[in-house]
Amino acid sequence: MLKLPFLFSNDLVVGIDIGSHAVKVCELERHGHGYGIVALGGAVLPDGAVRDGALVNAKMVADVVLALLSNLKIKKKKVGISISGYSVIVKKISLATMDEKRLESYILAEAEQYIPFDIDDVYMDFQDMKTSSAGHGHTEVVLVAAKKEVVDGFTAMLEGIGLVPAIVDIDGFALENAHEVIGRDVNDVVFVNIGAAKISVSIISGGISVAARDIPVGSRQLTERIQDLLDVEFDEAEAIKLGAQRVQEREDDIAAIYSSVCGQWVVEIKKMIDLYRVNHPGQPLRRLSLSGGGSKVVGLDDFLRMETGLEVDIFNPLAEMDFNAKKIDPDYVQAIGREMAIASGIAIRSSAI
Numbered sequence: 139m140l141k142l143p144f145l146f147s148n149d150l151v152v153g154i155d156i157g158s159h160a161v162k163v164c165e166l167e168r169h170g171h172g173y174g175i176v177a178l179g180g181a182v183l184p185d186g187a188v189r190d191g192a193l194v195n196a197k198m199v200a201d202v203v204l205a206l207l208s209n210l211k212i213k214k215k216k217v218g219i220s221i222s223g224y225s226v227i228v229k230k231i232s233l234a235t236m237d238e239k240r241l242e243s244y245i246l247a248e249a250e251q252y253i254p255f256d257i258d259d260v261y262m263d264f265q266d267m268k269t270s271s272a273g274h275g276h277t278e279v280v281l282v283a284a285k286k287e288v289v290d291g292f293t294a295m296l297e298g299i300g301l302v303p304a305i306v307d308i309d310g311f312a313l314e315n316a317h318e319v320i321g322r323d324v325n326d327v328v329f330v331n332i333g334a335a336k337i338s339v340s341i342i343s344g345g346i347s348v349a350a351r352d353i354p355v356g357s358r359q360l361t362e363r364i365q366d367l368l369d370v371e372f373d374e375a376e377a378i379k380l381g382a383q384r385v386q387e388r389e390d391d392i393a394a395i396y397s398s399v400c401g402q403w404v405v406e407i408k409k410m411i412d413l414y415r416v417n418h419p420g421q422p423l424r425r426l427s428l429s430g431g432g433s434k435v436v437g438l439d440d441f442l443r444m445e446t447g448l449e450v451d452i453f454n455p456l457a458e459m460d461f462n463a464k465k466i467d468p469d470y471v472q473a474i475g476r477e478m479a480i481a482s483g484i485a486i487r488s489s490a491i
């Protein structure tokens with residue numbers, strides 16, 4: 139059984155978040171009870187190099203990762219990545235309490251019934267959440283299975299450029315961990331990370347993760363719709379979306395695209411929250427924490443606040459971290475914070491190898 143996300147030791151890895159749009163890299167170090175930023179950066183990937191959470195063109199991705207690490211002068215070789223999408227299953231199961239060894243052999247023997255993949259094709263890991271109270275013989279166990287083919291694709295790509303992939307995390311877990319970095323109370327919170335191709339939603343309630351799902355929509359949809367509307371190349375549509383280029387005469391049509399696409403995002407996010415509310419009537423959510431590049435759409439936070447009735451915070455894991463302002467521009471730290479949610483969550487992981 140390969141240890142996936144629940145490993146522990148002292149040496150922090152460099153967090154590398156390989157999204158479908160961009161690679162984000164974050165190196166942190168422990169500062170007292172908190173963390174300091176050592177290095178930080180992002181680089182856009184060639185279109186199509188990563189799709190559905192898997193490498194499509196490993197060479198292109200390797201080149202971008204290598205150039206980014208070299209620009210950032212990162213010397214450390216131990217890195218952590220995180221995976222997401224169709225190749226990962228996270229499942230919560232309720233089992234009779236048993237010790238770690240018995241639990242491991244039980245899960246190895248019974249995993250087939252919980253996982254929709256062939257067991258030989260996946261890496262598995264589990265964690266006993268130890269939710270059993272005295273006199274109650276059941277505990278919640280979180281089971282993670284990740285397709286070997288996809289994980290091996292990432293690790294081989296990293297090894298090919300001289301790195302040591304020491305941690306393979308899951309986007310949703312990294313997002314949850316990142317919130318613990320800033321020491322804020324993360325209970326009864328819904329985390330929403332809006333990327334280019336997916337929105338990761340995860341809900342922490344009563345101290346544990348009760349729901350985590352990737353919704354296959356994201357900011358790339360906006361670019362594609364603008365591309366169709368104006369009959370321009372993808373890169374030009376992206377520039378228009380980011381406000382780097384203006385198309386005055388079509389502004390109303392572009393605004394209509396925003397309200398339709400972002401409206402769909404909000405509907406999907408709200409569905410998960412509503413389902414949670416039905417199943418946990420006694421445990422209300424307190425706030426929604428928003429991150430990811432796609433969350434930069436102006437007014438989206440207010441829209442979510444209105445539709446969900448929750449307080450909405452923009453999550454910046456770096457906001458309170460120390461760093462050397464001679465090496466890292468404070469404006470950049472502020473601007474990139476929300477895109478760094480997952481990379482920073484990986485960067486606080488340590489590796490035993």
Ligand SMILES: Nc1ncnc2c1ncn2[C@@H]1O[C@H](COP(=O)(O)OP(=O)(O)OP(=O)(O)O)[C@@H](O)[C@H]1O
Nearest residue numbers: 157158159160333334335336357430431432434435
């Ligand atoms: N101001 C903005 N308005 C709308 N979208 C934006 C803005 N700024 C960045 N984005 C979009 O955010 C996306 C990049 O965000 P992020 O780096 O979180 O995605 P990713 O991790 O690469 O994608 P995914 O996780 O979905 O594979 C791109 O689609 C980019 O166009």
Ligand SMILES: [Mg+2]
Nearest residue numbers: 157158333334
């Ligand atoms: Mg992402």
